[in-house]
Amino acid sequence: MQLTVKSLIRTCLGLAWVALAVLLAAPRAHADTKDGDPVRQDVSFRGGGGLVLHGTVLTRRDTPGTRSTTSPGIVLIGGSGPGPRDEYRQEAEVFARAGITTLVFDKRTVGYSTTHRDFDLLADDALAGVRLLRERKDVDPHLVGLWGFSEGGWVAPLAAARSSDVAFLITLGGSGYSPLRTETWNLGMHLRHRGVGGSFRGVLAGPAAQLMDSTGLFPAADHDPRPVLNRLHHTPVLALWGAYDNQIPPGESARIFRESLDRAGNRHVVIGFVPGAAHNGHRTTDGFDRIGGPLFHGKPLGELPPGYARTMTSWIRAVAAGHPPESRTAPAPPQAMSSIPVPGRTWWAWFLPALLCVGFAAHPLGAVLRRGPAVRPVRWLSGLGLLTVVGATLCPLAVYVAGDGAAAPVLWGRPLAWLAVQTLAIAVLVSAGVAVATVLRRHRTWGRAALLRLAPAALATIGFVPWAVWWGVLRP
Structure with missing residues (x-):
């Protein structure tokens, strides 16, 4: 009898510990599965030249049985550098929560380096991502578009111009100039911020830029985005720049985008500027800092301004509904410094x-x-x-x-x-x-x-x- 009572007590204590553990674990499980939190699926696919690329597809977490229709899709094309997918996690989650199936992937390390850029190869990678989303049963194959940031502002239009599979195009911080002229402006702005003046800034934008171009040390130095934009005759385009963009000349680039796409006869081009945003569209005070947001390589990325996210997602919904917005251009904020043409290459x-x-x-x-x-x-x-x-x-x-x-x-x-x-x-x-x-x-x-x-x-x-x-x- 005594053994039975002890066993009963032990059983009750064990059940109590189990119940306590379930109660403690319940809030954490709920936090991981809260409404609207994206569902992530790691994927691999073959990009340009057959290279295997790795990425993540994010979709909205819906109540089982509520999604009866397919969704639009979007492929994110990052800026220059190694471009791991985590750098664009905030944008990917914004699109996914809005019901837009999103692919974000790690940039290739083969055929891409400090001294070598092949935009055609990067465009092949982007189109491979488009094909991956078009093959998904939960994505409308006629509504898959591209989002290109910074360097992606050269790559994404190139991909869209090469394939009718791209249903729409969003660029953020895309330059209307060549990479070399863009970089001379970028460096000039940052040197000015450091208090550098005089001949050094002029040398950087003049003789030194000409030397970089002539020796082939600067990758894709002379890529001209205007002929590519001229080929986007029917693709709806949303082109955005941060109001405090200090890495590409935003006012001049917006003018070139507008003129080039007008020349293409494109009637669905929306050009705008994100208030309080830096080059990456995230919050800033002057373009040189970032406010809040997750850390990337030890530095804050900045939070996404609410208006920036709403602008992109509402525009995609309008395109998906068959009513792409008519062309309009927002007034450009003052540009701190004009860009300077780079002298032509010479021996x-x-x-x-x-x-x-x-x-x-x-x-x-x-x-x-x-x-x-x-x-x-x-x-x-x-x-x-x-x-x-x-x-x-x-x-x-x-x-x-x-x-x-x-x-x-x-x-x-x-x-x-x-x-x-x-x-x-x-x-x-x-x-x-x-x-x-x-x-x-x-x-x-x-x-x-x-x-x-x-x-x-x-x-x-x-x-x-x-x-x-x-x-x-x-x-x-």
Whole structure:
């Protein structure tokens, strides 16, 4: 009898613990399955060139038996960089909660790098995503569109222009200019924010940009989006920019989008600006910060402004209902700085600095080999000239590679490294004067062959002056 009572007590205690555990777990389970929380399904599909891509399809969580019709679908095309799908989770959830089946996927790592971009290949990936959604039973195959952000603003229109399977197009922060001209504006805005002025910003948008283009170091530098937009004759387009976009020229880009799509005869183009939003459409105070939102690589992405989400989802509903909005253009907010056309590519953009380096290096190299007179001032001139040309070339290129942070610290409105290069340029001119005086004083004791060996340094010095003025190191 005593054993039976103990067993009964143990059983009751066990049931109590189970009940308590169920009660404690119930709120967590409810939070994970609350109404409107998207359902996620990991998928894999083959993109351009047969590469396997990985992504997630998000759909609205509906009460069982309530969804009787198919939904529109949308494929998200991210901006430049590695582009993992988590960066666009907020947008994907907004679309899914609105009943729009959404595919967001990790960008390819094959055929895409810092120095190589193939927009055609990225467009193939986007169209592969469209095909994946069109094959789903819960998606209307005639209502699958694209959303392209930043770099995706070049890729998504290209995909839409190539396939009638794309039912509509949304761009956010899409540029009307080439990637190189867009980047020069972007870097100029950020350098201005850091307090950089003077010749350095002009060099970045002029000679340095021309050098990047001429050497092929900048990927897809000359891609022109206008011919692509001219081919979007019937695809409804919603083109948006953050009011504080500081990475592409929003006012100029909106004008180009409008003119190009008008030229295409497209009557369903809505152009707008998201108040209080940065380049990525998220909340900001000035375009350089982000307010709230999840962290991505340790930095906040910013929250989505309510108006931004409503604008996109209501526009898609109108398209899905067969009533795409008629064309209209919202007034553009003031653009802080105009963009500057990038000089055309030319062989001498890289040949001139290379030739100067060879000329300056020839004298000290010849002296080491003991084939010429060892003139100390000429050695100083050659060394300083070589250092100046290399430094002047690398300073702006470092900003293109590493971003505006490579210009820090800033002193007297100039990057400290650029200020050092400008000081070296003045030292080159001083050394040139000393070297000329020395050669004039001693040349009577040298033969013609010895004087000819000084010719490379002399010619390099003569060429250095106009090059240094053009490159900005001898300008304020």
